[in-house]
Amino acid sequence: MQHKRFKLSSIIEWGSLTGTTLIVCFFLVVIILEIVFKGIGSMSWEFISSIPKEGMTKGGILTPIIGTVLITLITAAFAIPFGICCAIYLNEYAENNKLTRIIRAAIRNLSGVPSIIYGLFGLALFVQTLQLGTSLLAAGLTLGLLSLPYIITTTEEALMQIPNSTREAALAVGATKFETIKDIVIPSAVPGILTGVVLTLSRAAGETAPILFTGAAFYISDTNGYINQEFMALPYHLYMLSTQHQSIEEVRPIAYGTALVLILVVFLLNLSAFYIRYKFRKNEN
């Protein structure tokens, strides 16, 4: 009897933890299955390669795809060099003094600032003060600012992994500090930096709130993607199709298709980051 009760309670105990884990996995499965099964019907080469037609009730999503690719490139062009330079400063140059601690605290705070506030800041700085207008460039720079703290943090972690003896060896044979960083430290930290950059960009590509007021458009007709004009983007397109469109039920299949493409883009970027990290670890051993 004693033995049996012990067994029963341990099953309940084990079951409750397994249960919570299963529920969390269930969320992920529901998200993926719902989007994949209902989105796959709209998926075709034509859906990806043609522009929205007839008030977006027909046609494809080429324009938002181009917009998302371009805005991610602008984000990358701004945030990667800036973020890497800042991480180099913090890890290679900065002394452990008050200024450094304040900079680090600022970075931690920036990564906690809600994305909608970055949207407001982008609106005030890029759209209004710098007179860029609501445009691809303004929105890309806004997402760049949002991505900055993540790139700095992940890059610094990658730089920390490089042993000091590597740096000392380069300095000992007469390289300047900059040459050591450029030719020795950065090349060895590339896999770690790349993982962080790809993860950050996948996050930026899915963001909606910061581009709401800085340049995302309901609809534009051409696919040229001028940097000083408004643009369409996948996340904003999904938001618009599911809440703002006049005939929401009619465009639902397109909304599912858009969600599927968006989630595929984000997951593929994530998988490539996992792959880089996995390969890097393997080489280490």
Added chain:
Amino acid sequence: MKYKIRILLDTIFKDIFKATGLLVLFLLGGILALLIYNSISFFMDVKPLEFITGMEWNPTGKSPKYGMLPLILSTTLVTFGAMIIAIPLGVGTAAFISEYAGSRLKNILKPAIEMLAAVPSVVIGFLGIVVVSPGLANLADLPNGLNALNGAILLAVMALPTIITISEDAIHAVPKTYKEASYGVGATKWQTLRKVIIPAAGPGIISAIMLGVGRAIGETMTVLMATGNAALIPKGFFDSVKTMTATIAIEMGEVPYQTTHYYGLYALATMLFFMTLIANLVGEYFINRFRKYHAT
């Protein structure tokens, strides 16, 4: 390359690196200055007391009302609901991953959690409209399911990865000797988990929860899409709510530049900024305490 040029490059780049570090400070300073500057413009027109205690948010009415109480209560309600769902699920999952799962299962679960974290918020909001909303409407016999509960469920999903990852780190960091001592006096695995490991990981778990709260308060798209956006004082989880983030997102696009309403949205954003800041600072405080505690 000539020696002089090499030295010159060395100093130039040193300054460039330092300048980028300082620019980060200017970024945070710029955000703060923008928020505070515009908030001051707002408080020239509207009394701070009216803003904080006003029961009605209706900036476009005949006599505009700028009471943020309904918005702040909406944010609080949705965040609170999200935490009721996410804390047991998150801590349970973290305990399972850290204490029960084998290394093979861990290698599946951890990337799965990262995948969940990677799902864009607009996709979660979309699922709130097409999956959670009809489900809630059926269950509770409502005309539609766009309400605080819907938002809470979605925010729980969004906060879960943060809570799981940080709690798991905290549970994992509890020294092995604690566990061994507990087993040594005859405690079962469950007793050890509940009475030794979870309390020892306590500060880390609290910090995980606070960072989850920070994320939930600041989340915009999911609540914007799934909560119905009625700016009234919410009476319960089945009421439609309009959070602070959703208010900014909806109204900023329509408001004329440099009006009281425009400044009012910045005042809301300032409030939002400090709420998330406090949540994050508390989280950080507990993480540091946790590290110190186990370092000794």
